[in-house]
Amino acid sequence: MIARLPKFAGFAAAAGLLLFPVFYTAGNYDFVMHLWITAFFYAILASSWALLAGYGGQFSFAHLAFMAIGAYGAGILDNYVVLTSLPTGTCSEFGLFGTNIVFLPPSGTENAAACLDAARATWPAGATVSRFPLLLQVIFGAVLGGGFGWLIGSLVLRLRAAYLALFTVGFSEILRAVIGAEVWLTRGQAGLPLSPLFPQGITLFGRTYGPADKLPAYYVMLFLFFGTLALLLWIARSRIGLFLRSLREDEDAAEALGVDTVRYKRAVFVITAAIAATAGALQAHYVGLITPNTIVVLQMSLVIAMAVIGGLENIVAAAVGAILISFGLEFLRTDFTVFGVTVDMGTWRLVFFGLVLMLTLRFLRNGVIQGGLMWIERRGIGAETVAKRRATETVA
Amino acid sequence: MITLDVRDIRKKFGNHQVLKGVSFRIDGPELVGLIGPNGAGKTTLTNVLDGAIKPDGGVIRLNDRRIDPLHPYEVARAGLGRTFQVTRAFRRMTVLENLYVPALAMDRHANRRLVDEKANEILAFLTIDHLRNEYGRALSGGQQKLLELGRLLMLDPDVYILDEPFAGVHPSLMATIYKWIERVNGQGKAIILISHQMESIFTLCRRLLVLNFGDVIADGPPQVVKNDPEVIKAYLGNEEDMSGTGLVTLKEAPHA
Numbered sequence: 001m002i003a004r005l006p007k008f009a010g011f012a013a014a015a016g017l018l019l020f021p022v023f024y025t026a027g028n029y030d031f032v033m034h035l036w037i038t039a040f041f042y043a044i045l046a047s048s049w050a051l052l053a054g055y056g057g058q059f060s061f062a063h064l065a066f067m068a069i070g071a072y073g074a075g076i077l078d079n080y081v082v083l084t085s086l087p088t089g090t091c092s093e094f095g096l097f098g099t100n101i102v103f104l105p106p107s108g109t110e111n112a113a114a115c116l117d118a119a120r121a122t123w124p125a126g127a128t129v130s131r132f133p134l135l136l137q138v139i140f141g142a143v144l145g146g147g148f149g150w151l152i153g154s155l156v157l158r159l160r161a162a163y164l165a166l167f168t169v170g171f172s173e174i175l176r177a178v179i180g181a182e183v184w185l186t187r188g189q190a191g192l193p194l195s196p197l198f199p200q201g202i203t204l205f206g207r208t209y210g211p212a213d214k215l216p217a218y219y220v221m222l223f224l225f226f227g228t229l230a231l232l233l234w235i236a237r238s239r240i241g242l243f244l245r246s247l248r249e250d251e252d253a254a255e256a257l258g259v260d261t262v263r264y265k266r267a268v269f270v271i272t273a274a275i276a277a278t279a280g281a282l283q284a285h286y287v288g289l290i291t292p293n294t295i296v297v298l299q300m301s302l303v304i305a306m307a308v309i310g311g312l313e314n315i316v317a318a319a320v321g322a323i324l325i326s327f328g329l330e331f332l333r334t335d336f337t338v339f340g341v342t343v344d345m346g347t348w349r350l351v352f353f354g355l356v357l358m359l360t361l362r363f364l365r366n367g368v369i370q371g372g373l374m375w376i377e378r379r380g381i382g383a384e385t386v387a388k389r390r391a392t393e394t395v396a
Numbered sequence: 397m398i399t400l401d402v403r404d405i406r407k408k409f410g411n412h413q414v415l416k417g418v419s420f421r422i423d424g425p426e427l428v429g430l431i432g433p434n435g436a437g438k439t440t441l442t443n444v445l446d447g448a449i450k451p452d453g454g455v456i457r458l459n460d461r462r463i464d465p466l467h468p469y470e471v472a473r474a475g476l477g478r479t480f481q482v483t484r485a486f487r488r489m490t491v492l493e494n495l496y497v498p499a500l501a502m503d504r505h506a507n508r509r510l511v512d513e514k515a516n517e518i519l520a521f522l523t524i525d526h527l528r529n530e531y532g533r534a535l536s537g538g539q540q541k542l543l544e545l546g547r548l549l550m551l552d553p554d555v556y557i558l559d560e561p562f563a564g565v566h567p568s569l570m571a572t573i574y575k576w577i578e579r580v581n582g583q584g585k586a587i588i589l590i591s592h593q594m595e596s597i598f599t600l601c602r603r604l605l606v607l608n609f610g611d612v613i614a615d616g617p618p619q620v621v622k623n624d625p626e627v628i629k630a631y632l633g634n635e636e637d638m639s640g641t642g643l644v645t646l647k648e649a650p651h652a
Contacts, residue, residue, distance in 0.1 A: 239500040242489075246497045249486035249532075256446060256480075257551055258472040258501035313488075381529045388526035 050318035057248025070141035070277025145277020153269030191291035311370020432607035
């Protein structure tokens with residue numbers, strides 16, 4: 001009975017999340033929806049990081065860097081590539097299937113679209129200009145992220161534990177500095193603006209939603225979250241998950257037993273980096289802006305803390321941990337008064353958060369969620385072991 | 397037939413020549429004891445055979461296929477498996493999962509049900525089947541040694557290298573390891589047994605390789621090897637006090 005509880009709870013939660021935007025009607029609708037979208041974003045990051053670090057043992061700090069690579073990849077296409085129905089003649093461009101792919105010269109804060117604007121002035125009415133398709137932007141971001149994942153995965157093959165962590169911190173900081181410096185392309189600290197997910201709005205089941213409406217973005221993130229969970233769980237339960245755990249436990253022993261550790265280490269970097277990049281590309285479109293400061297080490301620590309508090313070695317636990325903590329951090333913003341002293345939670349919430357992290361590490365090494373799941377899953381095993389031992393002893 | 401041909405293997409760490417041209421050959425299901433004082437190069441030789449360390453020179457052929465340029469996982473798949481001196485069970489994986497790793501690494505499309513059956517049979521043979529769902533770290537040191545032997549059986553290589561399988565093992569588990577060795581050997585597999593326990597070596601092996609300062613100084617049947625003056629010298633340094641040294645067991649060891 002209890003053994004079925006996690007599965008039942010999982011289905012109930014999934015159904016609840018699917019129906020939530022339709023049935024929730026309170027006045028703070030947009031705010032709550034925004035919290036959910038952010039929570040899904042962090043859940044995707046934390047659960048994919050759990051596969052990398054919890055299963056594969058690759059304690060990487062570059063996860064948000066991959067996220068940013070995806071976001072900037074999409075953002076650059078969004079800003080500097082457009083599709084037009086007529087050739088401009090002045091921008092660099094090429095025709096494909098009757099449309100023209102126009103590359104605008106990146107020039108920082110200056111108007112990149114000058115050549116396009118000049119051409120448009122001469123065009124007849126009815127000529128169209130549209131952004132580079134969202135799906136292709138996201139795919140480009142994911143591939144770019146995966147490519148960098150392959151690169152970093154290859155570079156850290158011989159690095160373990162603390163050295164790997166330091167290396168990835170280094171990569172992340174270099175990337176942040178480069179993004180900040182290359183103003184002509186990324187607009188530096190000001191951040192790169194991105195168009196909304198659905199700039200023309202979208203009609204779902206007969207209802208039309210505008211570009212600023214939260215419901216479409218909610219479902220986009222939710223489905224990405226579900227897709228990510230399905231993919232990660234499939235990997236974790238396949239032989240790849242088994243090999244990843246074996247190389248986490250002992251790389252030399254795994255290798256001596258025929259496991260191609262190089263291949264699986266690279267693979268887990270590529271897969272999780274691509275997932276992070278996909279989430280980054282979509283989240284950047286939802287927020288409308290991506291800045292280099294989204295990948296500071298403190299932000300990365302937040303993702304790690306989410307996975308650790310939920311449970312590092314369980315994909316779903318890490319995701320649930322991320323959702324709980326992103327909501328928790330929001331609710332902790334509310335100031336309160338104890339014994340006449342008002343606690344300013346704007347500053348103190350991170351103290352409470354740190355405290356939760358420390359208590360988890362000290363008393364619940366498997367995480368809050370995963371610890372419970374393990375208790376349910378492995379409840380009978382001790383008893384089974386003893387029973388079997390007794391049975392064999394009586395026979396002997 | 398299984399052949400392992402090791403020819404002129406040399407390896408230098410810094411200025412220290414650890415292996416000075418080691419050569420030997422194994423034909424068929426031999427059970428070879430590899431002995432030698434500490435620092436003789438036994439573990440380095442094992443690591444070179446396994447592919448973990450690349451030799452500076454020399455050639456290793458397994459069943460007429462060159463394996464010295466291969467990665468350890470390729471060597472394992474080519475048919476050479478080894479255990480480690482210090483036990484290396486996957487501690488946060490269950491005993492059964494420990495056994496699945498080599499089976500699925502060897503054959504990614506292996507039938508899970510058959511793998512499961514084989515794993516359970518092996519665990520029963522090793523008398524640790526009641527622990528199948530426990531984590532590796534829940535096992536005692538001796539049981540972890542058995543688990544490593546079980547993993548190796550799942551890999552099922554042609555040549556097994558056992559690095560100190562008896563170290564720190566209770567006598568009751570020792571019998572299981574003996575049984576395991578006889579079973580593997582009886583299936584036509586070659587075994588290289590590294591051990592400091594002369595009794596076990598002399599009981600089990602019909603051939604001894606003695607390594608000293610990176611050289612094979614003796615190779616032959618145990619009763620011949622143990623009377624070899626060079627071996628005696630290597631184990632003693634000088635011929636004065638023999639008590640408490642390996643030589644006492646070497647001389648008094650039962651005839652194989």
